[in-house]
Every structure is written in C-alpha cells, then in structure tokens.
Amino acid sequence: MMKYIQNIQMLNEQGELVSTSITIENKVIANIGGEQPDGAEVIDGNGCFVSPGFVDLHVHLREPGFEHKETIETGTKSAAKGGFTTICAMPNTKPVPDSIENLNLIMGLIEESAVVRVLPYGSLTVNEAGEKRTNIAELKEHGAVAFSDDGIGIQLSSTMYEQMQDAAKIDAVVVAHCEDNSLIYDGVMHEGIRNKELGLPGIPSICESVQIARDVLLAEAAGARYHVCHVSSKESVRAVRDAKAAGIRVTAEVCPHHLLLEEMDIPSDDANWKMNPPLRGKSDLDSLHQALLDGTIDCIATDHAPHTEEEKCCGMVGAPFGIVGFETAFPLLYTNFVITKKWTLKQLVDWMSVKPAEIFDLPYGKIEVGGSADLTIIDLNKEQTIEIEKFESKGRNTPFNGWKAKGWPIMTICGGNVVYEEVINEK
Ligand SMILES: [Zn+2]
Known part of the structure; x- marks a missing residue:
C-alpha cells in the first residue's frame, strides 16, 4: 500500500x-x-x-510489573500522540531485563501491544541491585539497545568500570542515571533556596555531578561510549564539557522540564513538581541552555515517568520521583524557545530526532529516501x-x-x- x-x-x-x-x-x-x-x-x-518522528532515549513504560501506572499500550499511545516514533524503554520494570529470558519476555509484550517502535534497555546489574554484573554482550545480541540501571546510580566504581570495559568490546553505549546515594540526604527537591522556604529536605547538585565526574574518567580508562541521563546542574555540565574537550566518548541529554522550570517555580509542596534529578536553580537552567547550544549536551529526552494520582497526591515526601513527558514535550519547547527565537526549529528537530538516533546508531530520526x-x-x-x-x-x-x-x-x-x-x- x-x-x-x-x-x-x-x-x-x-x-x-x-x-x-x-x-x-x-x-x-x-x-x-x-x-x-x-x-x-x-x-x-x-x-x-512534517518532522522526522521524534526519538526518545529515556522513557519508562512501567510494564511489566507496574501496570497500574502505565502499560506498553497506554505509554506508546501517549508517545504517538506526542509525535514520538522510536522510544527506548528503561529497565526498571519487574522483572528487570537482566537476562535473556526476562528481555525476551519484555520484547514479547512490546510485540503484542506497542503502537510505536520500542527498543528496550538491558540493565547493567542483576535486578538493578548494583551488585552482580549482567552479561551485556548476550543481552545486546538478543535486542537490548543500550545498558543502564536508570532510576539509581551505580554506586561501586569497579562495577561501572568493568561493565564499561565489556561495553567497549562490543561498542555498546553505557547510559547512566548519576546519583551518589551517600549524597541524597533523603532529599525530595533541589538543595537550594526553595526547599528551605518549603521546609523540605534537599538533594545537593554534587549528588549528580560527582558521579558524572567519576564516570567520564572510568569511560576514558575503559574506552567506552558513555551517555549521561537527564543532566540537571551547572557542575554536571562542566564535567561533561571538560570530558568532551579531553576527547572522552561522552554524550548527554537534558529533559524539557529542566529547560523550562527552576526551583523557584515550585508553588508548594506538590509532588507533581517532584522529579529526579530535581528542578535546580536559575543558574543551572541557564547553564543547561548554554550547553545545548554549544553542543555539550547532545539531545533532549523526556524521562516520561508516569505514576498514579494516589502516589502523587500527598506532598513531596513519600511520593515517587517523576513526571510524564511525551504529550507536552514538543509544544512546550516549540512555544517557549522556537517562537521566542532562542532556538531555530531545525535545532529543536535535531535535538529531538536526529541526534538521539545518532547517539545509539539507530537508522531513524531523518526524512530521507529509503529510510x-x-x-x-x-x-x-x-x-x-x-x-x-x-x-x-x-x-x-x-x-x-x-x-x-x-x-x-x-x-x-x-x-x-x-x-x-x-x-x-x-x-
Ligand atoms: Zn533517571
């Protein structure tokens, strides 16, 4: 036809x-x-x-295991409505795609009910527990698009280093949610000004940036391709910028909400403003914009993270981190940054389609004959x-x-x- x-x-x-x-x-x-x-x-x-269909390297579909939050069907319908045609599903499901068996199970579910192309991640550690390493070569052979323990940082440097060494052998990309558990301090929003006004515990920027700084050095030593998830702070931007200048194979993404909002925008103790990493200060937001424009940050990813209303109803403490993103990403970015002439339409399309596809070597993200x-x-x-x-x-x-x-x-x-x-x- x-x-x-x-x-x-x-x-x-x-x-x-x-x-x-x-x-x-x-x-x-x-x-x-x-x-x-x-x-x-x-x-x-x-x-x-007409844009090339958007490519999102960072999404949570919640199935299997958390179908009360989202299913592959509802998540991919949401993606389609937002203009996304290829999405990479993070592995914090139940079970976690940490074995061929579990990965096959997830790929079967995708085959059954996805309306757009879903490429699953494999996890870096068994059950994302940060201890036993997965066999990423085997997972890649069976269809894992890249490898991450998104949702939590890899705490042990040796675990990250050894997985990067394995990844380098097969030219796979290691993708990291950077968070040092010893620096979270039970925080629910950015450790800055607004958390004190609201009387809520803060997560300092170093919680993210020190792990990025560690990881880029590990990636250099391992010769691995390394992609940083949802960069949120100016110190993190600096770590990525310095790593790129040193020739380390690092790429990075930023989420729409970190480009649109900062801590002072948070109106009250409302968990619809709770995400990880949190909305940081105005100087961080400015630094993220600068980083996108100068190429330090390569692309935009939504980190679509659905939760139920019951989970999000009762303030930040106790609520899970995350916000949904598919259906608002393009209109919000277009309206606030293209119409206002901060960005060109071509830049936005590059960051949402062309670049993310390139980072994972995917044959998508462009409008070309034969594609x-x-x-x-x-x-x-x-x-x-x-x-x-x-x-x-x-x-x-x-x-x-x-x-x-x-x-x-x-x-x-x-x-x-x-x-x-x-x-x-x-x-
Ligand atoms: Zn994450």
Whole structure:
C-alpha cells in the first residue's frame, strides 16, 4: 500500500521550510517531492510541518510489573500522540531485563501491544541491585539497545568500570542515571533556596555531578561510549564539557522540564513538581541552555515517568520521583524557545530526532529516501491548553497542566503506519 502526503512543509539543509510531498511505500520513504503515484492513498498535510518522528532515549513504560501506572499500550499511545516514533524503554520494570529470558519476555509484550517502535534497555546489574554484573554482550545480541540501571546510580566504581570495559568490546553505549546515594540526604527537591522556604529536605547538585565526574574518567580508562541521563546542574555540565574537550566518548541529554522550570517555580509542596534529578536553580537552567547550544549536551529526552494520582497526591515526601513527558514535550519547547527565537526549529528537530538516533546508531530520526517512514505532522499554529484529562498516558503527573502551547502533532506515522491521528471535531 502506498501513501502520498501532499501539501506539507519540510526543513531543508539550511533550516528553511519548503513545500513538498512525501511518498511512502512498504514502510519506507520512496520519494520526496515527487508526483502522486497511481493508486496511492492521499493524505493532505494542509500546509503543516512534517518532522522526522521524534526519538526518545529515556522513557519508562512501567510494564511489566507496574501496570497500574502505565502499560506498553497506554505509554506508546501517549508517545504517538506526542509525535514520538522510536522510544527506548528503561529497565526498571519487574522483572528487570537482566537476562535473556526476562528481555525476551519484555520484547514479547512490546510485540503484542506497542503502537510505536520500542527498543528496550538491558540493565547493567542483576535486578538493578548494583551488585552482580549482567552479561551485556548476550543481552545486546538478543535486542537490548543500550545498558543502564536508570532510576539509581551505580554506586561501586569497579562495577561501572568493568561493565564499561565489556561495553567497549562490543561498542555498546553505557547510559547512566548519576546519583551518589551517600549524597541524597533523603532529599525530595533541589538543595537550594526553595526547599528551605518549603521546609523540605534537599538533594545537593554534587549528588549528580560527582558521579558524572567519576564516570567520564572510568569511560576514558575503559574506552567506552558513555551517555549521561537527564543532566540537571551547572557542575554536571562542566564535567561533561571538560570530558568532551579531553576527547572522552561522552554524550548527554537534558529533559524539557529542566529547560523550562527552576526551583523557584515550585508553588508548594506538590509532588507533581517532584522529579529526579530535581528542578535546580536559575543558574543551572541557564547553564543547561548554554550547553545545548554549544553542543555539550547532545539531545533532549523526556524521562516520561508516569505514576498514579494516589502516589502523587500527598506532598513531596513519600511520593515517587517523576513526571510524564511525551504529550507536552514538543509544544512546550516549540512555544517557549522556537517562537521566542532562542532556538531555530531545525535545532529543536535535531535535538529531538536526529541526534538521539545518532547517539545509539539507530537508522531513524531523518526524512530521507529509503529510510523508515517515521513522520510527525505538526500544526505549528495550533494553540491549545494542556489538559491532563486528555492524556493518552495513564499518568497525570505533570507541572504543566493548564499551560497554553502552540505546535501540536496532528498525525504520527511509524514505519509507514498511521499510529496517531487527531480527531477533528465536526464543525
Ligand atoms: Zn533517571
């Protein structure tokens, strides 16, 4: 079956929007800018923008084990609605993908119910317990996209070092949630100004930055490729910048919320503002922006982390860390940073599609003839209020409820299949 998308705007090499058409045949892009082929199903883009489908290196789908928070079905529907076509699922599920058996089980569930492409991580340690190392070569052979114990930092340097040595042998990427357990101090938000005003325990920035500093040195010694999750502080940015300058093979991601919010924005002891790492100070936020623009930080990842309302209802202490991210990422970033001319549209697309695919050597994230037909059609002029009641995700935990934003995905195509289409109300 062929599809012909007509009347759409695509970015050219110079970052300008140009009108074009795209022909899809057998899951791949067969032609760009060509005539309508006979017998093709025609999709009218109505002059909207077409982006390569977004690629998210950092998401939590909660299944298996925590289906009350999210399932692979609801999580991937949420991803599709947000314009994501390839997502990498973190291994803090039950069971953890720490063996071939568990990885196969998870891949079977993905096969059954995912509506977009889900690439599972393998864990770095058995049961993410930080002790016994997993066999990452074996896990990679069976389909693990990369390796991480996301949710917790690897405390023992030797464990990290030895897994990096194994990863280097097979050219796998070690991905790290950096958190030194001895520096958490039972904190629930950033150790700064606002936590004192609210009387809540703080997590200092060094909790993250010292482990990044350790890891880049381990990566250098092991010759490994190392990717830092959700960089949140200026000291962490400096550690990554220095490592890159030294030629260490490090890449890094930042989350939309760390670019949009800082500690003083937290209105009250509300767990919808609780995430790990926490929202830090204004100088940290500024440093993250600078790092994206100068290439120290390579890409944007949502860290989509759904939880139930019951879990998030009763203040920061006791609530789990994390917020949902798929359905708000693009409109929030587009509205706050592209419309305001801080970034170009091309930069945003690079950070959400091109770069994340490159970091994991994935054949996605670009619109090119012969490439997978992963496309997100976005109405850049459409303005709408974020309403948690309308989320596809089971998670309603976000600080962005009620925010107005422009630039909403109206159709998402993954491997040539329409996986999300906006329901147009009859007028
Ligand atoms: Zn994490």
